[in-house]
Amino acid sequence: MDIVNEILEKEQKKAEKYKPITVEKHLELEIDIGTLLASDTNDLDKKLIKLDKERDAYLQSLSRDNTQLLLNKIWDLPTERIDEAIVVRLPHPTTILPRAKPVPKPKPLTKWQEFAKAKGITNKKKSKLEWDEQLQKWVPLYGFRKAAAEKEKSWLIEVPQNVNPMTDMYEKKANEKSEKVAKNELQRLKNIARARKVKIPRVGLPVTADKASASQLATATSVAKASTASLGKFQNKLPKEKEARGIGVHELIPGKVKKRNLPEVSRKNLKTIQREG
Amino acid sequence: MGVIQRIKKPTTRKGKKVLQSKEPKPIEGPKQCIFLQARNPSERARKVLKDIYNLKKPDAAYLSRKNDFVPFEDATLIEKLCYKKEAALFGISSHSKKRPHNIVLGRTFDYGVLDMIELGADNFKAMSEFHNMKVLAGVKPCLLFNGPAWDLNQDLKRIKSLFVDFFHREKIESIRLQGLEHVLSFTASDDGIIYLRSYRILLKKSGQRTPRVELEEIGPSIDFKLRRTRLAADELFKEACKVPKELKPLTKKNISRDAFGSKLGRVHIGKQDIKRLQTRKMKGLKKTAEEKKEMLLKRKKARKDAKSFQATV
Known part of the structure; x- marks a missing residue:
């Protein structure tokens, strides 16, 4: 029994030598170890905090107690040794903080990508x-x-057999290339417009090198006739002449589609702009 | 908006890289902060801002030029500067008769002001007035919020989040135990004063594994009086707090652990087709030519039906 008492005494002496690491709190602290954050919801000592002389000492003792509680939690975590330093792995933070920028949206697919996806077409890997x-x-x-x-x-x-022998094949090749680049650029812009849901107008009549179809010609005459200052109102008509019809033809003929009125606000602005100008 | 989605393509590779670096990312780094001076800031207001800048240092920039603007009336200048400097946090000092020693702290979301609070620095003792050892720059501080007001008052709750955002530095995986050496304590009293104190942690022997903590004040020590606030609407705040899919922990389905800690898995098997089950082959059970033909026709029809059904869908 002597040995037991001795050891107990020794322990007690040791404990007296050091200050305690335990802290008594009425309400437990909310601790988020991931962000090293502790919030103490216990009531403050109103008397001490009002007094200018006592305040700093009170705040320091309060902070000490709370820090002790936070560090006790951290020291409980399993430790690792990395390059002579003792390191603890922190859990995920529980406080969610707002981001600086919105969560990135997935890139909208281009028309080709959408088509390829629907058809199950995958890219073949080409060697470089x-x-x-x-x-x-x-x-x-x-x-x-x-x-x-x-x-x-x-x-x-x-120069191939079926081509005019005087053609410059280099120029032709360069033209083809620039056409391709232009087409690619147009498609890129169209894809952007599609992704942003912008309505883009149809572009004029298709340019064909030599032969145009009957409907294209009919459209062209209708457009040409309506392209006067009075929108073709006083143009003579041929007997049995018909106006061109079809999808998107009306949009091409000037004055055919009624222009929508401008919204209220912008019209007001327009007036002021006109007055100023 | 992505680089691909720009109408004008970047002309140089470097320009493209700059634009790409500015794009929103699922995992963001530490928020950068800018500090600037508004209309004739007082000596004290300037010192307070400088001290906060010192606390934030590696992720902060101090813009020394004075700017003639009032952030609560027109926030466009801040938004512009935050865009230019790629910053999401800002601090502004100003001084007027109505609002002496004014400090405005705030954060932005998508280059628009999210939260902005105005604090009056009533009592202030600068870092340089405490003559002792300071902490290393860039150390992640422990944050303490004392007082029931932080939880009860809705505005203070948001302000707490702002303070955490401002001072927590960045999310880290692990920390060196000896590197825990800085404490920032925010105490909210009932009369709307926020006491900011900053301490250095001294780890003392306790006779156990966990050390005994002692604190030493290193400054700054500021008594903030809360003035005006402009906090984001709940909807916008919620939008800003969205967690990207990449960061959400994936839960593995159908795996559980029982009381003894052994792993249990649930396996789903499709319905078994007994009719097609291979049994013992016998001459008597063999199909006749007619039966075979019938089956083939049936199968063909079924396939055709499936195809037409798919087409309609």
């Missing part, structure tokens, strides 16, 4: 380099070495 038999070297799929290789390859272009 391909062996060119004519040049006897590896040529990239795209980029500046490709352009150089292309230039090297087409030092001479044959």
Whole structure:
């Protein structure tokens, strides 16, 4: 029994030497270890906080107690040793803070991507380099070495049999390329408009090199007739002449579709602008 | 808006990268903060702001030029500056007869002001007036909120969130135990005063694993009087607090643990087709040619029906 008493005494002495790490609180603290946040909802000592002399000491003791409680929780977590430092893994924070920017939305699909998805078309992976038999070297799929290789390859272009022998094949090729670029750009803009749900007007009559269809010609005459200052009101008519019909034809003919009135506010603004101007 | 969704394409690769870096990301880094001076700030207001800047330092910028504007009347300048500097937090100092030693703290969401509060610095003792060792710059502080008012008052609840946002630095996975050395304590009294105190933690021996905590005040010590507030509507705040899908923890379905801690899984099996079950092959059970033909026709019809059904859907 002597040994037990001795040990107990020793422990007591040890405990007396150090200050306690326990804190008594009426209400328990809400602690979010993930953000190192503790909120104490216990009532404050109104007397002490009013007095200018006592306030700082009171706040310090209050903060000490709460810090002790927070650190007690942190020291309970399992520790790790990383490069001579003792580290604790913190749990996920429970307080949700607002973001700086909204959550990113998924990119809207382009028309082609949508179509490919519906049809189950997947991209075939093409290799970045391909062996060119004519040049006897590896040529990239795209980029500046490709352009150089292309230039090297087409030092001479044959004029086909069915083409006017005086045509400049280089110019023709360049034109084709620029057409492709323009088409691509148009499609990109169309895709943006589609994603933003903007209505885009149809673009004029299709340009055809040599032959136009009967309906296209009819549309063209209707448009041309209505393209006067009085919207074709005083133009003579041929016997049995009919106005062009079809999807989207009305929109092309001036004065055919009634313009909508401007909204109230902007009309007012318009007046003021006119007055000023 | 994504780079692809811009009408004008960026002309240089660098420009494209800059635009991409400004795009919203699912996981955001620490919020940047700008500090600026409004209409003739007083010496004290300027010092308070400078001290808050010192507390925030690696993620903050102090703009030293004075700006002639009143944030509560016209917030466009802040929004513009926050856009320019890619900042989501701001602090402004100003001074007037009506509102002496004025400090405005706030945060933005999507480059628009979300919350903004105005505080009057009544009593102030700067960091430099405490002659002792300070904490390392960039240390994640412990935040303490004392007083029942933080929980009872709806406005103070939001202001608490603003203070946490302002000072918590960033979300971290793990922390060095010796690196816990800074405490920021916010005490809200009933008469609308917020006492901000900042302490250094001293870890003392306690005879146990957990150390005994002692605090030493390092400043700044500010008594804030709450003046005007402009807090976001609940709807906008909720929108701003949205957690992206990537950050939500995935729950694995049909896995549970029983009282002894052993893992249980539930497996779903489709309905078994007994008719097609392979049994012992016998000559007597073999199908005749007629039966085979009939079955083939049936199957063909079923396939056709399925196809037409799909087409209608």
